[in-house]
Amino acid sequence: MLKIQNLKVQIEKERILDHLNLNIKSGEVHVLMGPNGSGKSTLAKVLAGDSQYEILEGQVLYEVHFKEKDLLSMDISQRAQEGVFMAFQYPIEIPGLNNLEFLKTAFNSICKHQGVDVMKEEDFNNFALNKAKELGVDEEFLKRDLNAGFSGGEKKQNEILQMMILSPRLCILDESDSGLDVDSIKKIAKGINRFINKDRSVLLITHYHKLLELIRPDFVHVIIDGRIRKTGNFSLSEKIEAEGYDWISKTSQGL
Amino acid sequence: MIGFPKQVKDFKSHFYKNKAWEKSFNKKREAYLNSSQLIEDKTKDWRFFPFHKILSSEFDFNSKCIEIENLKAQLKDSIVIQIKNGDIVSYENEKFQVVSWTDFLEGKKQLPSSFTDKIFKSFNQQRNHLSCLNHIFYPRGFILIFKKAIRSAVEIHYLQDSLASKQALNLRNFIFIEKSARVLEFFHTRKSQKPLFLNIQTDCFLKEKTSLEYFAFDNMKEQDTIVHQMFSYLKKESKASFLNLSLNVGLSRWFKYVEQEEKSESKLRGLSLMSGKSHTDHKTTVKHKGLRGQSEQFFKSFLFDSARYVFQGLISIEKTADESETKQLNKNYLFSSKSSALSFPELDVCPANVKAEHGSTTSSFFERNPLLFYLKSRGIDSFLSFHLVLLSLLKETFSDCSKDMQSLIHKYLERQLALLEESLNQDKKNEK
Secondary structure (H helix, E strand, O other): OEEEEEEEEEEOOEEEEEEEEEEEOOOOEEEEEOOOOOOHHHHHHHHHOOOOOEEEEEEEEEEEOOEEEEHHHOOHHHHHHOOEEEEOOOOOOEEEEEHHHHHHHHHHHHHHHOOOOOOOHHHHHHHHHHHHHHHOOOOHHHHOEEOOOOOHHHHHHHHHHHHHHHOOOEEEEEOOOOOOOHHHHHHHHHHHHHHOOOOOEEEEEOOOOHHHHHHOOOEEEEEEOOEEEEEEOHHHHHHHHHHOOHHHHHHOOOO | OOOOOHHHHOOOOHHHHOHHHHHHHHHHHHHHHOOOOOOOOOOOOOOOOOHHHHHHHHOOHHHHHHHHHHHHHHOOOOOOOOOOOOEEEEEEOOEEEEOOHHHHHOOOOOOOHHHHHHHHHHHHHHOOEOHHHHHHHOOOOEEEEEOOOOOOOEEEEEEHHHHOOOOEEEEEEEEEEOOOEEEEEEEEOOOOOOOOEEEEEEEEEEOOOOEEEEEEEEEOOOOOEEEEEEEEEEOOOOEEEEEEEEEOOOEEEEEEEEEEOOOOEEEEEEEEEEOOOOEEEEEEEEEEOOOOOEEEEEEEEEEOOOOEEEEEEEEEEOOOOOOOEEEEEEEEEEOOOOOEEEEEEEEEEOOOOOEEEEEEEEEEOOOOOHHHHHHHOOOOOHHHHHHHHHHHHHHHHOOOOOHHHHHHHHHHHHHHHHHHHHHHHHHHHHHO
């Protein structure tokens, strides 16, 4: 579904990603771990289309209707309409914009792009309400303004709710578990587990092992200094939880 | 959101970066401050018009109060007064009553029935519009006295059709609040008409424990000029809320003066959507004179093309106004690198035990903006994202107004935004 090839990215002349390669197939859950400042969030933002980063080299191929397209040449909204979704590490607050109204506009924009009939207001409201119940969040979420006055945990849950409603094909979760209590992490995991199927893929960025216990990813990658230094399975995250990243830095020196 | 975000820091202030601009600003301001010419001379450059000169020469609060009180005493409990050639409007028993100056002098308390019918028919058709009054009388001002609480808002429309014979017009209005009231003032002109200069001074007097919601919408055109001065006097435990909406007037200058007694509350809000070479000034002075008063100021501007906005807000808390609470915030959004905003939030606090906060931000929307990025990342295209962000930022300003007022303003804004976007698109097409 997604092929990242030899990607080099910089911001304000500082290199963040350096010859990064990653392949994600349909139905797979990949986890990206790494120390602070290693380039995890940069990768997420580059995939979502953040224009503050400069692409120096490499390409990102994204499969749309069995054809590989250049993701980096697409506009931000076009990427989302083709099924790429990023759950933000720090979701933006927009007072004055109703959450449900915003979701309906986004949902209908995606429908229009994909040539599907838009949903009637009442149908969409019921659909969104059901998704909120499925995730186990208060339906008041939908009535409030977008993330305005939400706690940190509520914002993260709202991102997952958006993911469930907009039904993307590739979901990039940027530290959706950071700063959450145990119950909130369970809700996030529940949302992700319900989301995953054979046609959808997830790239999960995290620092913690707790969420991975509940999701059981297919692959765990460790990124250090903008490059993937080690790839393994769930047991790799257990080892990182116990020993940190130093051993990977040492063994990968000179690579 | 207090302080400049990082991306704005470099950009902040054309004023400080552009020395020529600063020099030109100071030169013009200096010239006007030393000038005795009034604004009516349109051949002069009006851009830095000194409000305080007009105020000091024309306004004498004590003598005006006596004059009005005398007139009120003559009129007993009912219909009313006028100043010079103005209209006289009284709202009593849920009906408007209108009397001309001559009728009043002759002791008549009612207008001829055919005349009255015409006015009230128009009221019924247009939901309390007073536009017909402007049309008929070419007024120099009006007086509104609210003796009973009014359920719907009184709308006052200034139509260019009715003002067409004049290019410059001075209006002097008075509003007395003896019960709660809501007033909407609209200024309409058409592009095809001659440039218009409107100079309006409105005085509001709120009795104890009364409230007023006051909205002024200027829907004039880029060739027009409006100078609107408003003086409000809030007696003990009264509440007043003022909102100004400026849409693309060539030059608009709003001066607001609020004087507050004990436990009174005031809210001042201003929204300016401007493009082309428009220039808007908001100058405010809120004086706390009594104990435990509360005041809030929230002014926003949305600036396209080469539009300019200046906010100068002063909160003055006198020695007698202990335990007062006050907030002042100015937010400016720049949608083009040529647009600019200047902000001067000021505090003058005498007593020790007060809560006072003020701040100002200026954000650029023509570079990468996190709000737009967030919406676009959900599949909403640039145009629609922009529309949603703009509406949400606008709505924030009047979020605590009454619901029917919010709905009215929202509809009004949506219509105006659609027109604005249409014109922006047309400009882009023309550029191509």
